[in-house]
Amino acid sequence: MTESISIPPVALPPLGTDPPRAAYIHVPFCVHRCGYCDFTLVAGRDDLMDDYLEALELELRRQVQTQRTLDTLFLGGGTPSHLTVPALKKLFTLLNEWFELTTGYEFSIEVNPAGLSIEKMDLFREAGINRISLGLQSFDDEILRTLERDHRYADIEQVVPQLQERFENVSFDLIFGAPGESLDLWQETLTRAISFQPQHISTYGLTYEKGTTFWKRRERGELVQQPEEVEQKMYDRAMSFLPGQGYDQYEISNFAQAGFACRHNQVYWNGYSYYGLGPGAARYLDGVRTTNHRSVFNWLNRTLAGGSGDGETEELNPEEKARELAVIQLRTIPGIPIGPFHERSKFDLFDLAGPVIDHYVESGWLEMTDSHVRLTKAGRFVADTLVVDFL
Numbered sequence: 519m520t521e522s523i524s525i526p527p528v529a530l531p532p533l534g535t536d537p538p539r540a541a542y543i544h545v546p547f548c549v550h551r552c553g554y555c556d557f558t559l560v561a562g563r564d565d566l567m568d569d570y571l572e573a574l575e576l577e578l579r580r581q582v583q584t585q586r587t588l589d590t591l592f593l594g595g596g597t598p599s600h601l602t603v604p605a606l607k608k609l610f611t612l613l614n615e616w617f618e619l620t621t622g623y624e625f626s627i628e629v630n631p632a633g634l635s636i637e638k639m640d641l642f643r644e645a646g647i648n649r650i651s652l653g654l655q656s657f658d659d660e661i662l663r664t665l666e667r668d669h670r671y672a673d674i675e676q677v678v679p680q681l682q683e684r685f686e687n688v689s690f691d692l693i694f695g696a697p698g699e700s701l702d703l704w705q706e707t708l709t710r711a712i713s714f715q716p717q718h719i720s721t722y723g724l725t726y727e728k729g730t731t732f733w734k735r736r737e738r739g740e741l742v743q744q745p746e747e748v749e750q751k752m753y754d755r756a757m758s759f760l761p762g763q764g765y766d767q768y769e770i771s772n773f774a775q776a777g778f779a780c781r782h783n784q785v786y787w788n789g790y791s792y793y794g795l796g797p798g799a800a801r802y803l804d805g806v807r808t809t810n811h812r813s814v815f816n817w818l819n820r821t822l823a824g825g826s827g828d829g830e831t832e833e834l835n836p837e838e839k840a841r842e843l844a845v846i847q848l849r850t851i852p853g854i855p856i857g858p859f860h861e862r863s864k865f866d867l868f869d870l871a872g873p874v875i876d877h878y879v880e881s882g883w884l885e886m887t888d889s890h891v892r893l894t895k896a897g898r899f900v901a902d903t904l905v906v907d908f909l
């Protein structure tokens with residue numbers, strides 16, 4: 519990637535007016551579909567990789583106009599690391615042609631331990647990738663089997679040091695609340711995770727999305743979902759254990775060593791514009807949110823036919839934009855910055871949501887500081903329910 523000098527914005531631009539300085543590329547390929555996964559992807563269809571790359575190029579042409587300088591680039595999936603070496607090379611060439619990364623950029627890729635070769639790791643480095651998001655989920659083989667993951671602890675033990683030799687910013691994704699997982703086992707997972715000293719850790723509770731194999735198996739009684747109080751104890755354990763080990767919580771699901779909070783996510787959480795390419799990817803440009811077709815085949819067919827891969831488009835009015843910003847920022851640990859919120863949205867937070875804030879402050883789920891409205895620790899457990907009242 520060509521580097522240029524980055525001049526960070528000094529004033530906060532009003533919502534929806536900033537040029538995009540971030541891009542998300544969705545890579546929809548996996549070896550197989552894990553039982554709990556409802557992401558946009560195809561499993562066992564590596565034959566579609568060439569079509570995907572062709573469609574991606576067409577979408578870049580349609581979507582990316584003048585603004586090509588990025589602070590952050592994120593390859594997510596699916597499993598981007600599952601692309602073959604020739605496909606990865608083609609993808610990186612394409613991105614290099616279309617985007618220029620600023621000095622101090624962040625370029626992330628999601629990878630899975632299974633099938634991750636040294637050749638691919640070296641290729642990532644050559645392409646300028648400087649942040650690895652590693653989908654580990656657990657260190658326990660039994661839990662990995664239950665989650666239908668295709669890696670085992672032996673794979674983790676092998677690839678983590680290999681990645682850490684090459685990258686200074688490695689993040690672990692972990693899942694808690696798998697069937698059969700005890701609080702002690704979750705604690706072992708956390709302890710094992712920090713023994714590797716990754717720079718960043720994300721923890722997610724297992725969800726049973728309608729339509730997934732897990733959802734059906736739970737309906738049939740084959741899988742027993744953890745009681746809510748067990749899941750809460752596990753989340754609470756992560757929140758109490760990780761900060762003491764040098765990982766500050768900066769968002770509901772995210773913990774990082776100092777200086778390693780994910781910069782790409784900050785773009786979403788601050789309501790900045792971004793490109794989104796690939797099936798199911800969302801973008802936010804000129805104040806309009808567009809989500810591409812979630813079906814990989816629809817997106818491919820339409821894009822390859824010279825049309826648009828757009829699925830839903832939503833243009834929010836100024837008040838809706840402000841409310842959405844409040845919801846996203848509430849998920850961060852510092853919360854909603856009252857002054858900058860007004861500066862960007864042109865709405866006073868308390869005119870917009872005063873009664874809701876008062877109500878939840880009284881419940882003990884929100885608190886106010888001189889500069890922010892934020893979730894309390896108790897509020898983090900119920901954030902998904904609470905934020906709906908801000909809309």
Ligand code: SF4
Nearest residue numbers: 548551552555595596
């Ligand atoms: S590897 Fe990740 S993206 Fe692929 S099926 Fe499993 S959970 Fe979904």
